[in-house]
Amino acid sequence: MTIAIDYERIGDIAVLKAQNPPVNALGQAVRQGLVDGIARAEREGAKAVVIYGDGRTYFAGADIREFGKPPTDPWLPDVCQRLEDSPLITVSAIHGTALGGGLEVALSTDYRVAVPSARVGLPEVHLGILPGAGGTQRLPRVAGVEAALDMITSGRHVGAREAEKLGVIDRVVDGDVREAGIAYARDLLDAGADTRPVGRMPAPAPVDFDAAHAAALAKGRGQLSPAQCVRAVQAACELPFDKGLERERELFHELMESDQREGLIHAFFIERAVAKLPELDGVEPRGLTAIGVIGGGTMGAGIATSALLAGLTVTLLEMTPEAALAARGRIEANLGGALKRGKISQDQFAHLTETALRPTTDYGDLGDADLVIEAVFEEMDIKKDVFRKLDEVAKPGAVLATNTSYLNVDEIAAMTGRPEDVLGLHFFSPAHVMKLLEIVVADKTAPDVLATGFALGKRMGKVSVRAGVCDGFIGNRILATYRTCADHMVLDGASPYQIDKALTDFGFAMGPFAVADLAGLDIGWAVRKRKRAEGIDPRARDSAYADTLCEAGHFGQKTGKGYYVYEAGKRAGVPNPEVMPLIEAERAAQGITPRDFTDAEIVRRYMAAMVNEAARVVGEGIARRPLDVDVTLLYGYGFPRYRGGPMKWADMAGLPGLLDDIRNWAAEDAYFWQPAPLLEQLVAEGRKFEDLNG
The missing domain is CATH 1.10.1040.50 (N-(1-d-carboxylethyl)-l-norvaline Dehydrogenase; domain 2)
Known part of the structure; x- marks a missing residue:
């Protein structure tokens, strides 16, 4: 049986390693292991404790297997308080993510070190709740109220360098996270550093909380949890720390009983369940390296952009050289947005636009594509004509997809001699931004073609839904x-x-x-x-x-x-x-x-x-x-x-x-x-x- 928290002693430093794969979720065994580990370190005379995660991450949040079930001892708020009350110097060494309860644990230690790729955040608002283990009370004390409100009400993930500037992370170090944590603890001991409980730091300066509350309600279009987060942070400014924790728990429990929390938890789980289809068990998708896109308008350009960003090569077919040039311009503009937002580098932009993308006016150039998606005008006769031509040029085994929004995919598939290779891929505009992909299964669509549609959606970062054929699908x-x-x-x-x-x-x-x-x-x-x-x-x-x-x-x-x-x-x-x-x-x-x-x-x-x-x-x-x-x-x-x-x-x-x-x-x-x-x-x-x- 694997021990959730491994204990190791290196001189006067105790090292607690979380080993609860895949994301070191804060389940009961992990929580108990933290409490037992800190108690053992104190009992054995250690002077400092380093906490880090084995595998790919620090604590990435709560254990979803415990969602909707009664909490079991020790509760996370009690674990966090136990860490903060320890007379030992405590250091969190963060790689991967420290999210939700993970960041609350880190804020309960005296010092925090991270590798550059680490990210931290309090995303509880996305589940209709607020951080309930001291996050709304501790984060404002280290980052200030405005930064804390931004992080907590948006639930966004913050990179290590930004977190360092905000005061959430004390040191960002390249290299092995375990060694970084031990080295930081050694530096602190050598410097004679004292413990630094966040809960004993001065209360942060207040802001106009009524205005912030109204703004959170408006931005969330009526979602309560961001606005309740504002009230919890307000308690950090106006109440003693222990009373602020009590107020946080009151607000947390109010949200736990709300319909909104139930709705958001439902949304969380169904996003993970939607692609799990019994008909695809054991079915391998066809290989995907190169795709073709027919039509370079707003939709076709968006599909091509999404495919390029997913690492696929794209042959884009238009009817005239002028239309092909215009399509290239749309795709370059889309990719330019990704470049501006830091999603891709200048070198990647150059590769995608100059090498991975190939505009053409010749149907024959689609012959090497593993999958071809048409995105032409929404008229049956036009789409039928496209599929007649595709049937002549597409290689055997290529998946032939229509991006129709309403039309009968069975009628379209009947234009080919290989209806088993045809399915609908209904993207939503703009296709490189919108996450939904309806995958429409025709009467003769082969199982591995359906699996290929889902594989493409996953590669593009889409949330894919299986749909049957009718006017408008789902x-x-x-x-x-x-x-x-x-x-x-x-x-x-x-x-x-x-x-x-x-x-x-x-x-x-x-x-x-x-x-x-x-x-x-x-x-x-x-x-x-x-x-x-x-x-x-x-x-x-x-x-x-x-x-x-x-x-x-x-x-x-x-x-x-x-x-x-x-x-x-x-x-x-x-x-x-x-x-x-x-x-x-x-x-x-x-x-x-x-x-x-x-x-x-x-x-x-x-x-x-x-x-x-x-x-x-x-x-x-x-x-x-x-x-x-x-x-x-x-x-x-x-x-x-x-x-x-x-x-x-x-x-x-x-x-x-x-x-x-x-x-x-x-x-x-x-x-x-x-x-x-x-x-x-x-x-x-x-x-x-x-x-x-x-």
Whole structure:
């Protein structure tokens, strides 16, 4: 049995080595080992203690296996206090990461040394809580309030050099972390240094905490944990250290009982579970070195950029030399952003743009690609033509992928003599920034082709979700329904601007009408025309006011006017005064007497429509699990992370009440408000969506 904390004595220095792979998580055995190790060092007459982690990191945080379970002794706050109360000089030697409880342990030692590549941080806000083992009380004492608030409310990771400037790290040393810790402890002993408990340092100077609290709430779009972190740091300034710790624990426990914490924990786990598919067990992906991208517009350039940053070579096909040159410019601009942010070096930039990227106008140049992704215009005939040509030039075993947002992947695959090699890879724009990737499985897609899609997504740093074939797959199909719900509320009396505000107050990054402006109103216009051409059920409500905007050339942000008017250089818009008269004329033409909507009713209807359609998507197997829907909406559609996703929100809101509302609204529109069979089944059985995640 491996001992979680190994004890070694080197002269008058005791060395405590954490050995709880893979990330030395602070589980019960590690916590107990720290307490026992410090007690043994004191008992045996050591003068200093060095704490470091074996393997690739210092303590990287809490043990996720303990999430949601009752805490077991010794609690981390008690461990941290025990370290701080020791009469011995204590040194943390940090490599890898010291995150969350890991940094709280380090702050409980007297001194901290790190290697240059180390990173520290308190990311608890991302789980809906705050640092609960003294982090909000100790960090402000070493780094000051402003730096501490920045780190704690954002949860960002700070590199060793920056941490040294802030006072979080005392010394940054190249070389072996163990030797660095021992050498630092020896220097301190030789210099006659005393213990330096952070908790006994003077309280930090205060700031305007009410303003900081309001700013944290606004920036988090209603997420409570960053704002509560502000109040905890305020306690560090205004209360004695022991009372500040008590206040921190009070706030910690309040957040632990919140729905937001439950939602964020759910989001944390489903991101890790979404790519675990039984159908891929034991299936090896095909090799990926070189890819082809067809189409160098915004989407194609973003896909190519993401592939280049993932270490792949890219052949980018355009129809004319001028278009190929323009595509190269877009990719260079994207990579220039990565260069500016320090993600790549100047040499890497030169290699990616001059060697790894090869623009072409010849389909034959795609013959060496392991995978080809088309990103051409969203029209079936155009995509079919692309795949006919691909079938002629792509090498045997190459994966052929379509980036369609809505269209039938089976129809596209049928244009080739190798439908087993075809799948959908639905990127979200901008593709080099957005994390979501819908991997669409056609009827004949081979298992190793699906595995290759997931391997590509992982290599690109995407969160990949498996989807089946239908109009819009998971995300856009659900989007079409809840957007239709919003359109119905507009017809019935709400304004687009009230709806957008109600939903951003709920926590969405943007409301549906602002999103439409961002995406381009012409996209929705094209979808509406396609569906009308296919035939709309006569029971479905329809409207034409948005078409009128498009007919006038108003496509949203890219034309400066849509539902909102956009001034040059500004991303946010103001309501377009032309919109409400169009809506009022539509209401009059349809004989609708408008009524008032409360913000709460807007949110309830919008969310009920979203959940009801999501239940259909899961019930039909388009999404295999409710968590696939949650991940899709969280990463591709601006759903507030602290609510966990629409299925988690529904579970917390209560499925019986949602079903009752849907049935009541069916009295006014029986076609739109048809309860999903899966939702009815779960309510009848007294179960939740969570029960289907397995």
